[in-house]
Amino acid sequence: MTTPEGRSDAIVVEGLVKRFGDVVAVDGVSLRGERGKVLGLLGPNGAGKTTTVRVLTTVLSADAGRVEVLGHDVRRDPQTVRTIIGLAGQFAAVDPNLTGRENLRLIGRLTHLPKATVGPRADELLERFGLVDAANRPVRTYSGGMRRRLDLAAALVHRPPVLFLDEPTTGLDPASRLGLWELIEELLAEGTTVLLTTQYLEEADRLADHIVVIDKGRVIAEGAPTDLKATLGNTVAEFGFADTATAAAAATAAAPFAVRPPTVAGTAVHVELADGAHALLEVLRALDLGGTAPEALAVREPSLDDVFLSLTGHHAVDDADTGEGAR
Amino acid sequence: MSRSHVVGDTYAVTTRNLIAYRRVPELLVFSTIQPVLFVLLFRYVFGGAINVPGVDYVDYLMPGIFAQTVVFGAIGTAVGLANDLQSGLIERFRSLPMARSAVLTGRTLADLVRNVFVLALMCVVGVLVGWNAGNTVGGFIAAMALLLLFGYACTWIFASVGLAVRDAETAQAAAFPVMAPIVFASSAFVPVSSMPGWLQGFAKYQPLSVVCTASRDLLLGTNTGGHWVLGALAWCIGIIVISAPLAVLRYRRSA
Ligand SMILES: Nc1ncnc2c1ncn2[C@@H]1O[C@H](COP(=O)(O)OP(=O)(O)OP(=O)(O)O)[C@@H](O)[C@H]1O
Ligand SMILES: [Mg+2]
Numbered sequence: 053m054t055t056p057e058g059r060s061d062a063i064v065v066e067g068l069v070k071r072f073g074d075v076v077a078v079d080g081v082s083l084r085g086e087r088g089k090v091l092g093l094l095g096p097n098g099a100g101k102t103t104t105v106r107v108l109t110t111v112l113s114a115d116a117g118r119v120e121v122l123g124h125d126v127r128r129d130p131q132t133v134r135t136i137i138g139l140a141g142q143f144a145a146v147d148p149n150l151t152g153r154e155n156l157r158l159i160g161r162l163t164h165l166p167k168a169t170v171g172p173r174a175d176e177l178l179e180r181f182g183l184v185d186a187a188n189r190p191v192r193t194y195s196g197g198m199r200r201r202l203d204l205a206a207a208l209v210h211r212p213p214v215l216f217l218d219e220p221t222t223g224l225d226p227a228s229r230l231g232l233w234e235l236i237e238e239l240l241a242e243g244t245t246v247l248l249t250t251q252y253l254e255e256a257d258r259l260a261d262h263i264v265v266i267d268k269g270r271v272i273a274e275g276a277p278t279d280l281k282a283t284l285g286n287t288v289a290e291f292g293f294a295d296t297a298t299a300a301a302a303a304t305a306a307a308p309f310a311v312r313p314p315t316v317a318g319t320a321v322h323v324e325l326a327d328g329a330h331a332l333l334e335v336l337r338a339l340d341l342g343g344t345a346p347e348a349l350a351v352r353e354p355s356l357d358d359v360f361l362s363l364t365g366h367h368a369v370d371d372a373d374t375g376e377g378a379r
Numbered sequence: 380m381s382r383s384h385v386v387g388d389t390y391a392v393t394t395r396n397l398i399a400y401r402r403v404p405e406l407l408v409f410s411t412i413q414p415v416l417f418v419l420l421f422r423y424v425f426g427g428a429i430n431v432p433g434v435d436y437v438d439y440l441m442p443g444i445f446a447q448t449v450v451f452g453a454i455g456t457a458v459g460l461a462n463d464l465q466s467g468l469i470e471r472f473r474s475l476p477m478a479r480s481a482v483l484t485g486r487t488l489a490d491l492v493r494n495v496f497v498l499a500l501m502c503v504v505g506v507l508v509g510w511n512a513g514n515t516v517g518g519f520i521a522a523m524a525l526l527l528l529f530g531y532a533c534t535w536i537f538a539s540v541g542l543a544v545r546d547a548e549t550a551q552a553a554a555f556p557v558m559a560p561i562v563f564a565s566s567a568f569v570p571v572s573s574m575p576g577w578l579q580g581f582a583k584y585q586p587l588s589v590v591c592t593a594s595r596d597l598l599l600g601t602n603t604g605g606h607w608v609l610g611a612l613a614w615c616i617g618i619i620v621i622s623a624p625l626a627v628l629r630y631r632r633s634a
Contacts, residue, residue: 109474134476145467149399161391162477190402
């Protein structure tokens with residue numbers, strides 16, 4: 053579907069504002085999710101991610117702004133929007149007293165699948181999400197990860213072309229997280245449009261085609277993961293030395309080539325370089341000449357965490373850990 | 380939203396709620412233990428001291444027990460909705476293309492079905508302690524229907540409570556102080572004439588008392604003119620007409 057602007061955006065949010073009493077949870081957010089792609093909504097606790105998702109999924113009504121999914125306005129035509137979206141909220145919303153199979157069948161009936169397909173569709177999803185063995189057990193007895201998987205399965209029952217996933221991997225162990233990423237990639241291959249919120253930079257980096265960074269209800273940056281890093285970040289080189297004296301001397305030697313003074317932590321030196329390979333070569337040459345050749349060297353692209361730090365002045369992950377009391 | 384979706388969705392939600400009652404029988408057991416204890420207490424401990432002219436005390440008591448049972452049972456409606464809000468299930472329902480009304484009607488209808496079971500059980504308990512179960516089959520059926528209607532009206536009041544408090548413990552804590560005066564300052568267990576004068580007016584005409592009196596009339600075949608029955612119907616319908624739209628409004632707002 054093509055939006056009036058002629059772009060194939062499945063998700064359009066313009067100037068979205070949502071207040072809760074005095075709290076402005078979302079303060080003029082605009083974003084676009086291209087059809088068949090993953091839009092990553094990245095931000096710390098309380099940034100307004102969930103609120104944005106709830107407006108997009110017709111659960112909440114906006115105070116201001118235009119919000120459309122596949123060209124359907126969520127305010128004017130919520131019932132149509134509901135037929136084309138799937139929602140896996142931040143906390144697994146499944147009925148603890150029903151079995152996994154019953155949960156999926158309930159959603160199948162409430163999304164008005166043809167009667168004959170409700171059962172087979174539930175079984176198919178149980179299979180796909182590795183829940184066949186637990187299918188007939190009340191969800192009460194499921195582990196957190198199993199509940200999450202069932203919740204995601206529930207969001208897929210009616211094969212929605214647009215999927216909203218609010219922190220889908222929070223609370224999952226690394227293996228389950230990887231499994232879920234692979235599943236999301238499968239859905240993409242099938243043509244699903246996904247809006248994914250996350251506090252994990254790694255996750256946005258891996259899955260998203262386009263990332264919108266929000267903080268305190270406002271968009272503070274956006275772009276493709278590589279663009280975001282390119283415009284804001286530099287190459288990061290981490291050197292390891294034999295002793296602290298050498299490290300200190302090396303930091304001084306490297307300083308002229310770095311974008312800001314290198315930081316020394318014990319025998320480790322952290323150097324941020326403006327243009328990757330060339331500057332690195334200069335640094336290595338200088339270190340070699342100065343007799344302070346490193347014992348270890350790691351060069352990495354700046355992570356999204358580095359990006360977040362330079363955008364907001366605070367670490368995304370640290371902020372998440374301290375929770376909402378911090379603001 | 381087509382009509383068939385309203386019916387189908389309501390049926391789906393009702394069934395889902397009934398499965399929970401089947402799977403967590405504690406919910407049912409707890410809602411019957413208390414009325415059973417009341418039957419034993421009033422039948423064998425206090426009953427001897429309560430004098431109701433013209434009728435066996437157990438025949439006076441049982442309609443009161445039934446009415447009290449459906450009122451307290453309505454707490455289950457609040458608890459169920461509060462749980463669904465808390466677990467995020469209602470949030471998911473809101474994102475589905477289902478009939479908006481199905482969440483609340485599915486809840487109250489499931490609780491109506493539950494009341495049928497609980498009342499049937501209480502009838503058996505009543506018979507075991509010597510209740511005569513009414514003079515005519517028609518009277519018995521009419522009384523049970525009235526009590527179920529009253530229970531249904533109560534579930535709509537408690538639907539609003541459940542949507543307002545958002546957690547099951549609070550729903551329970553909030554419900555009791557509201558219910559206690561309705562249940563005890565009533566003609567459910569003792570005749571109103573034994574109460575102080577200032578209380579009698581309230582105790583006689585408040586909904587639970589009117590329903591009790593009407594049920595007794597239907598069961599015993601007394602007062603066949605039926606103005607208590609009409610009064611009880613008026614209360615029930617009045618409660619539904621006011622509390623159902625309030626609950627729906629609450630549901631629309633509570634996001
Ligand atoms: N129902 C509500 N009532 C009052 N305030 C709310 C409500 N929902 C959200 N808020 C506030 O709005 C702000 C944004 O919340 P939101 O849940 O959207 O953040 P988030 O980015 O999803 O955070 P998290 O990563 O913790 O899930 C917060 O300050 C929050 O306290
Ligand atoms: Mg959130």
